[in-house]
Amino acid sequence: MMNEFGSLLQRVTGGNADPQALEQAATDHVSSMDTDELSGHLQTAAQNAQQNGQGGLAQQITSIVSEKGADPQGLKDAAISFIKSNPQVLTHFAPPFAQGLLNRVNL
Numbered sequence: 001m002m003n004e005f006g007s008l009l010q011r012v013t014g015g016n017a018d019p020q021a022l023e024q025a026a027t028d029h030v031s032s033m034d035t036d037e038l039s040g041h042l043q044t045a046a047q048n049a050q051q052n053g054q055g056g057l058a059q060q061i062t063s064i065v066s067e068k069g070a071d072p073q074g075l076k077d078a079a080i081s082f083i084k085s086n087p088q089v090l091t092h093f094a095p096p097f098a099q100g101l102l103n104r105v106n107l
Contacts, residue, residue, distance in 0.1 A: 019084055021105055022083065022084055022087055022105060023080060023083075023084040024104070025101050025102070025104035025105040026079070026080045026083045026084060026101055027080050028104045029097075029100050029101040029104055030076050030079055030080055030101075031076060033076075034072070035069070035072040035075055038075055038076065038079060039065050039069055039075065041093055041094065041097045042061050042064060042065050042079060043061075043062075043065060044092075044093065044094050044097075045061050045089060045092040045093045045094075045097075046058045046059075046061035046062045046065070046092075048092040048093075049061065049089070049092040052092065054092070057086065057088075057089060057092070060082065060086075061082070061089070061092075064078045064079060064082060083101070090102070
């Protein structure tokens with residue numbers, strides 16, 4: 001199971017996923033979360049990106065949370081758009097978040 005997860009993560013982050021399928025999976029996954037839960041996942045991704053030497057990506061994620069955190073739908077929309085445009089960010093989310101999203105991608 002973990003090997004399948006790693007393989008799917010590699011395909012998606014390597015640009016081998018249909019952007020529309022990724023967007024739909026992100027929409028389905030994120031729409032079920034409340035603002036605090038989503039903010040927590042985004043903050044974890046930002047911290048992990050920073051620790052892995054991707055400060056620019058971390059700053060973009062942090063900006064999403066700070067600019068949209070008070071607007072639940074705005075936060076969800078921004079997170080979905082960011083994931084679609086930057087699928088490599090999935091490597092920085094905690095495994096349960098990434099796996100939940102990847103389970104929804106139809107490849």
